[in-house]
Amino acid sequence: MGRRRYYKRPMSNEQLPQYVDATRLSQQQVELTGQMLLRDLPRVSEALMVPEAETVNYSFKFTTWEKERVIRAHVVAKAPLQCERCGKRFLYEIEAKTDFGVVPDYLSLPSEGLEPVVAEAHLIDLWALLEEELVLNIPYIPKHERQDCGQNVAKAQRSQDEMTPKVQPFAKLAALLSRDRITVP
Numbered sequence: 001m002g003r004r005r006y007y008k009r010p011m012s013n014e015q016l017p018q019y020v021d022a023t024r025l026s027q028q029q030v031e032l033t034g035q036m037l038l039r040d041l042p043r044v045s046e047a048l049m050v051p052e053a054e055t056v057n058y059s060f061k062f063t064t065w066e067k068e069r070v071i072r073a074h075v076v077a078k079a080p081l082q083c084e085r086c087g088k089r090f091l092y093e094i095e096a097k098t099d100f101g102v103v104p105d106y107l108s109l110p111s112e113g114l115e116p117v118v119a120e121a122h123l124i125d126l127w128a129l130l131e132e133e134l135v136l137n138i139p140y141i142p143k144h145e146r147q148d149c150g151q152n153v154a155k156a157q158r159s160q161d162e163m164t165p166k167v168q169p170f171a172k173l174a175a176l177l178s179r180d181r182i183t184v185p
Contacts, residue, residue, distance in 0.1 A: 015034075015036075016032065016034055016036055016058065016126055016127065016130070017032075017126065018125060018126060018127045019123045019124065019125055019126070020032075020123065020124055020126055021122050021123060022062065022069055022071065022102045022119045022122055022123070022124045023069060023102075023119070023122045024122075025062035026062045026063060026064050026069040026070070026071075026102070027064070028062070029062065029063055029064075030061075030062050031059060031060065031061040031062070032058075032059070032060045032061075032062075032126070033057075033058065033059045033060075034057075034058060035055045035056065035057050035058070036055060036056050036058065036130070037053075037054070037055055037056075038054045038055065038056055038077065038079070038134075039054075041056075041127065041130065041131045041134065042131075043131050043135055044079075044131055044134045044135060044138075047079075047135065047138050048079055048080050048081065048138075054077070054078060054079065054080055055077070056075060056076070056077035056130065056134060057075070057076045057077065058073070058074070058075050058076075058130055059072075059073070059074040059075075060072070060073055060126060060129075061073075061074075065111075066111065068101055068102070068110060068111055068114075069101070069102035069119075070099060070100065070101060070102070070114065071099070071100040071102065071117065071124070071129075072097075072098075072099050072100075073096070073097070073098045073099075073100060073129065073130075073133060074095075074096070074097050075094065075095070075096045075097075075130060075133045075134060075137075076093075076094065076095050077093075077094045077134060078091040078092070078093055078094070079091065079092045079093075079094055079134070079138055080092075081138070081139075081142035082142065083142060083143050083144045083149060084141050084142060084143050085143050085144065085149050086144065086149050088144075090142075090144050090148070092138070092139065092142060094134060094137045094138070096133045096134075096136070096137050098115055098133060099113065099114050099115065100114060100115050100116070100117040100129070101114030101115065101116055101117070102117055102118075102119045102124065103116050103117070103118055103119070104118070104119060105118060106118055117129060
């Protein structure tokens with residue numbers, strides 16, 4: 001008979017450990033899943049609007065692939081942001097899936113298709129990895145979808161156009177040319 005597959009139940013932690021031994025977890029094929037408050041991630045909480053109750057769901061699956069240690073990260077969150085058009089709060093949905101190749105130093109590269117993550121003394125900072133995934137997926141200029149925005153964008157553009165005087169850069173030139181026209185007999 002064939003070999004039986006061993007199913008290891010995902011490990012659910014109340015608190016995501018900050019530092020983990022990537023080699024040991026990859027050999028054991030461990031998966032860390034759970035939730036974390038966005039306010040516990042300093043770089044993320046700076047970019048967000050009122051992150052007190054918002055959470056991020058995460059999954060880090062440690063595995064090996066062709067003698068390489070791999071971390072498959074899946075991050076899902078609803079980030080509270082402020083719309084640049086209307087100034088109102090809205091929830092921006094983030095879902096990021098990234099495969100990381102664990103490398104021993106900054107000079108090494110993982111296989112193609114894997115993002116490098118450096119394991120200093122076999123340790124990976126999972127909080128920094130989680131934070132980086134979120135920060136990279138927050139838009140630089142957050143805006144509602146046009147149909148959801150509290151500001152009627154077309155109307156605001158029209159009213160702004162009406163208030164701005166139209167500049168005609170060649171109006172003075174046209175006046176000079178018409179005044180100094182010489183008629184040739």
